[in-house]
Each structure stands twice: as structure tokens, then as C-alpha cells.
Amino acid sequence: MWEAIWQYEFLRNAFVAGVLTGFTAPLLGVFIVVRRLSLIADALSHVTLAGIAAGLLLEKTIPAAASWNPLYIGMGFSVVGALFIEKLRAVYRHYEELAIPIVLSSGLGLSVIFISMANGFTTDLFSYLFGSVSAVSRADVWTAFAVAAAAAIVILTFYKELFLLSFDEEYARVSGVRTTLIHFLFIVLVALVIAASMRTVGVLLISSLMTLPVAASIRIAKSFKQVIGLSILFGELAVIAGLWAAYELDWAPGGTIVIAAVVILLFALGWKRGRQR
Amino acid sequence: MENGLVVQIEDVSFRYENENVLEHVSLTVPKGAFLGLVGPNGSGKSTLLKCVLGLLKPNSGRIFLFGEPIESFREWHRIGFVSQKANSFNRSFPATVEEVAASGLAAKRGLFRPLTHEDRRAVEAALAAVGLSGLAKRNIAELSGGQQQRVFIARALASKPDLLILDEPTVGVDARHVHEFYELLGDLNRRGLTLILVTHDIGTITDRVTDIACLNKRLYFHGKVEEFEHLGNEAISQFYGHPLHVLSHEHERAE
Numbered sequence: 001m002w003e004a005i006w007q008y009e010f011l012r013n014a015f016v017a018g019v020l021t022g023f024t025a026p027l028l029g030v031f032i033v034v035r036r037l038s039l040i041a042d043a044l045s046h047v048t049l050a051g052i053a054a055g056l057l058l059e060k061t062i063p064a065a066a067s068w069n070p071l072y073i074g075m076g077f078s079v080v081g082a083l084f085i086e087k088l089r090a091v092y093r094h095y096e097e098l099a100i101p102i103v104l105s106s107g108l109g110l111s112v113i114f115i116s117m118a119n120g121f122t123t124d125l126f127s128y129l130f131g132s133v134s135a136v137s138r139a140d141v142w143t144a145f146a147v148a149a150a151a152a153i154v155i156l157t158f159y160k161e162l163f164l165l166s167f168d169e170e171y172a173r174v175s176g177v178r179t180t181l182i183h184f185l186f187i188v189l190v191a192l193v194i195a196a197s198m199r200t201v202g203v204l205l206i207s208s209l210m211t212l213p214v215a216a217s218i219r220i221a222k223s224f225k226q227v228i229g230l231s232i233l234f235g236e237l238a239v240i241a242g243l244w245a246a247y248e249l250d251w252a253p254g255g256t257i258v259i260a261a262v263v264i265l266l267f268a269l270g271w272k273r274g275r276q277r
Numbered sequence: 278m279e280n281g282l283v284v285q286i287e288d289v290s291f292r293y294e295n296e297n298v299l300e301h302v303s304l305t306v307p308k309g310a311f312l313g314l315v316g317p318n319g320s321g322k323s324t325l326l327k328c329v330l331g332l333l334k335p336n337s338g339r340i341f342l343f344g345e346p347i348e349s350f351r352e353w354h355r356i357g358f359v360s361q362k363a364n365s366f367n368r369s370f371p372a373t374v375e376e377v378a379a380s381g382l383a384a385k386r387g388l389f390r391p392l393t394h395e396d397r398r399a400v401e402a403a404l405a406a407v408g409l410s411g412l413a414k415r416n417i418a419e420l421s422g423g424q425q426q427r428v429f430i431a432r433a434l435a436s437k438p439d440l441l442i443l444d445e446p447t448v449g450v451d452a453r454h455v456h457e458f459y460e461l462l463g464d465l466n467r468r469g470l471t472l473i474l475v476t477h478d479i480g481t482i483t484d485r486v487t488d489i490a491c492l493n494k495r496l497y498f499h500g501k502v503e504e505f506e507h508l509g510n511e512a513i514s515q516f517y518g519h520p521l522h523v524l525s526h527e528h529e530r531a532e
């Protein structure tokens with residue numbers, strides 16, 4: 001694969017976008033997992049799918065819209081979905097988890113309607129669902145880069161606030177941290193990362209790249225900073241191994257990346273068990 | 278303007294829907310006091326605390342913190358808080374003792390400002406004050422309940438507060454560590470820290486604190502411990518709403 005990466009631009013795009021995703025998804029995933037919000041990523045990915053389907057429908061029905069990247073419409077849907085989840089969590093204060101199935105099913109419902117309206121799509125939709133090594137454009141790489149930079153800046157800038165918010169939300173509020181603002185920024189960032197990652201991993205599997213590397217590192221790490229470092233390391237390992245397998249075997253990278261992450265998780269579990277003996 | 282009073286509560290009332298939780302409560306906490314705020318379950322202790330911490334707004338009355346009306350008070354880092362929930366935190370949270378203690382400085386430093394070397398030293402000093410210096414790099418989940426409680430106090434102390442508020446801090450801490458815990462609080466008070474300890478258990482605190490306030494929607498008593506002890510069990514039972522015998526544990530009182 002390595003010689004081919006230098007030779008073909010589409011492979012280089014897939015590789016760079018994948019490496020960026022391997023960084024951002026676990027970075028945000030750490031905060032998602034410790035705040036027990038893992039399913040939010042799933043709900044948002046389904047809303048993003050609705051945005052992608054809407055984008056593809058526009059592309060098919062309005063010739064002028066052909067130049068629009070469905071990714072940006074997916075991003076818009078994802079951010080609106082994130083804000084909707086927050087609104088629902090406030091409305092159903094004692095049943096906060098209700099927000100997830102409401103938004104997830106709304107996203108999936110809209111996706112099915114848009115797909116039906118377009119009388120089905122071709123392989124393009126398949127590449128959004130499960131990722132693709134050949135469909136990543138240069139614009140997608142730049143989008144992934146911008147989102148990764150935004151994620152790194154937000155996490156570095158608000159690290160101490162995000163840590164306190166994750167560990168003890170009440171204390172954060174009492175001590176004067178602007179919890180609503182920080183949470184809002186974070187959830188919008190999650191929405192953007194999900195949308196930007198779908199070209200490589202695919203809509204249906206992105207949430208696993210946010211949670212599996214974290215699940216593995218949490219078993220091994222001694223400190224919170226170590227959890228972040230190891231999660232990114234495991235995320236990158238899974239992406240690179242997954243992309244390699246996808247290229248060599250001509251499989252969809254979403255599947256190979258996630259299975260690579262599962263293998264890493266199993267190693268982490270085995271390593272921990274071995275240490276306990 | 279600071280007037281030697283850390284907390285001033287003036288005629289505060291609070292209602293949850295149609296139920297009166299606090300009725301015309303007035304209370305002052307002078308600098309250096311160790312106040313035990315006691316009352317039965319559902320007496321409004323936690324509600325009063327939330328009002329003082331700015332989490333709830335009273336329906337009427339006023340609250341001053343360090344002489345400043347609570348509405349315009351911004352120096353929240355001067356108040357350390359150890360919540361009741363500190364005992365029910367996510368015990369598998371992957372963080373070290375040091376990381377948790379340092380998180381208390383987030384608000385003091387403010388947005389866009391990372392922790393400084395001075396902050397790191399404040400965290401070390403706070404951990405030393407609660408006797409946990411040697412465990413700074415340990416995962417918080419590996420500590421005993423008593424040690425975890427100390428981490429939360431260290432977190433509150435890291436921002437060098439002038440007032441430390443503790444809400445039922447010994448719930449879930451085993452009896453062996455409760456004694457050590459109160460020793461630590463007495464020590465902090467002797468070093469000049471003002472403390473408010475909220476508890477439903479009068480017996481465990483009468484020989485620890487300097488002042489007692491008895492709350493059951495209204496304030497039934499507020500004064501020195503010696504005065505409280507002269508009240509007798511009958512008066513205390515009346516305020517608690519059922520017969521009660523106060524059994525003080527034989528420990529040295531915080532001076």
C-alpha cells in the first residue's frame with residue numbers, strides 16, 4: 001500500500017483523512033465516554049446521514065447543486081441535531097437518554113425519505129455509510145484537517161474546564177465554570193467531527209472509532225492524560241491497519257478499521273487480565 | 278465591602294412549587310467560625326446551601342458573601358465546596374489524585390488560562406494539608422472512601438478558599454475514617470479557615486464545631502455549642518419533630 005500511496009492521489013487522500021480521523025475521533029471520544037454520552041455519537045451520525053442523503057438528492061434533482069459537497073449539508077444537519085439533543089435533554093430532565101432515540105430515529109426516518117425521493121442512490125451512498133478508500137476528495141481532506149485543528153484547539157484551550165465538567169458537573173457549576181457554554185462548544189465539535197469523519201469510516205461506524213480506542217485505553221491508563229494519549233494511539237493504529245486491510249483486500253474501510261479497533265480492545269483486555277494475575 | 282462576616286443570610290424564604298422549604302431564615306457566619314448546620318432530612322439544609330452557593334435563587338430575602346450581595350459576587354474561588362455527591366462519583370473515572378485536586382482551580386484561573394507553576398504548588402500544598410502527598414500519582418479509584426473524601430477536600434482547598442462548605446461529607450465513609458476526617462477539619466479551622474458543615478447527625482458534630490444552627494424550614498437555634506448543649510433533649514426533639522437524645526462522641530473539640 002505504501003508505494004501506492006505515493007503513486008495515487010485518492011489513496012493519499014484516504015490515508016491523510018484517515019489519520020486525521022484517528023486523531024480527532026478518540027480525542028473527543030474520551031470526553032464522550034467518561035461523560036457517558038457514547039450513544040450521542042450514534043444519534044448524530046444518523047442525523048448526518050439524513051444531511052448526506054438530502055445533499056445527494058439535491059445533487060440529483062437540481063443541476064446547480066451538483067457542485068455542493070453533501071458533506072457540508074451533513075455537517076449542518078449534524079450541528080442542528082446536536083442542538084436538538086441538548087434541547088430535548090433539558091425538556092426531559094429526568095429522562096435525558098430519551099433524546100438519543102428521538103434524534104436517532106428522526107435522522108434515520110429523514111434519511112429513508114430522502115433516499116426514497118431520489119429513487120435510491122448508487123455506490124456513492126454506500127461509501128458514506130461504510131467509508132471508502134477511493135471516494136475521499138482533496139476537499140474532504142481539507143475539511144478533516146480544519147475540523148481536527150478546531151478540535152485540538154478547543155480541547156487544549158478548555159481542557160481544565162472539560163475535565164471538571166466530565167468529572168463533576170455540579171462542582172464545575174458551583175465553582176463558577178461556564179458549563180453551558182463549554183458543553184455547547186463541545187457538542188457542536190462532536191457534530192462536526194462525526195460529519196468530517198464519515199468519508200473514511202462511514203456514518204454507521206464512526207461512533208465506534210470514538211468509543212473503542214477509549215474503551216481499550218481506559219483499562220490500561222493510570223491518568224486522564226494517559227487515557228487521551230493512548231486513545232489517540234489506538235485510534236491511529238486501528239485506522240492505519242484498517243486502511244491497509246481495506247486496500248489489500250478491497251473491503252470497505254469502515255468495517256476493517258472498526259474490527260482493527262476491536263482487536264486492539266481485546267489485546268488491552270487480555271493485557272490487563274495478564275497484569276492482574 | 279467585607280465586614281468580618283463570611284456569610285450573611287437575611288430573611289430568606291424558598292418554595293418548591295407549593296411547598297415552603299425555607300421560611301424567613303436569617304443567619305450569619307463570622308470569619309473563623311466552624312458552623313454545624315443541622316436538621317432532619319427534608320429540613321431545607323441542602324436548599325439553603327444551594328442558595329448560598331448561587332445554585333438556587335431564594336423567593337425572598339438577601340444573601341451576602343464576604344459582604345458582597347450574591348447577585349454581584351464573582352469570587353467563587355474563595356468558596357470551597359465538598360458535595361454530598363462527592364461520595365457517589367464515578368469510581369471508575371480514569372484520573373489521578375493530582376488531576377482531581379487540580380480540577381478545583383479551573384474557575385479560579387478562568388477561561389483561556391492554563392494552570393501555572395504556582396497552581397501546581399497550590400495543589401501540592403492542598404494534598405499535603407490533607408495528608409495525601411504520597412498518593413498524588415495514584416488513580417483515585419484505588420483509594421479508600423476516607424482517602425477519596427480527602428481528595429475532594431484537597432480539590433476545594435487548592436484554590437485557597439476562605440470558606441469551606443461541606444454537605445453531609447461523611448455519608449459513605451466508614452466509621453474508622455470519620456474520626457480522622459473530623460480531626461482534619463478541626464485542624465483546618467484552627468489554621469483560620471471558616472467552615473460550614475451540613476449534617477442530619479447532631480451527635481457526631483457537637484464536640485467538633487464552634488457554632489450550631491438548627492434548621493427545620495425555620496431556624497430554631499443559632500449560637501455557640503455550649504448554649505446548644507444547655508437546650509436539653511426536649512427542645513431539640515421538638516425541633517427535630519420526634520423524641521431525640523443527643524449522644525456526643527468523646528473527641529476533642531475544635532478550638
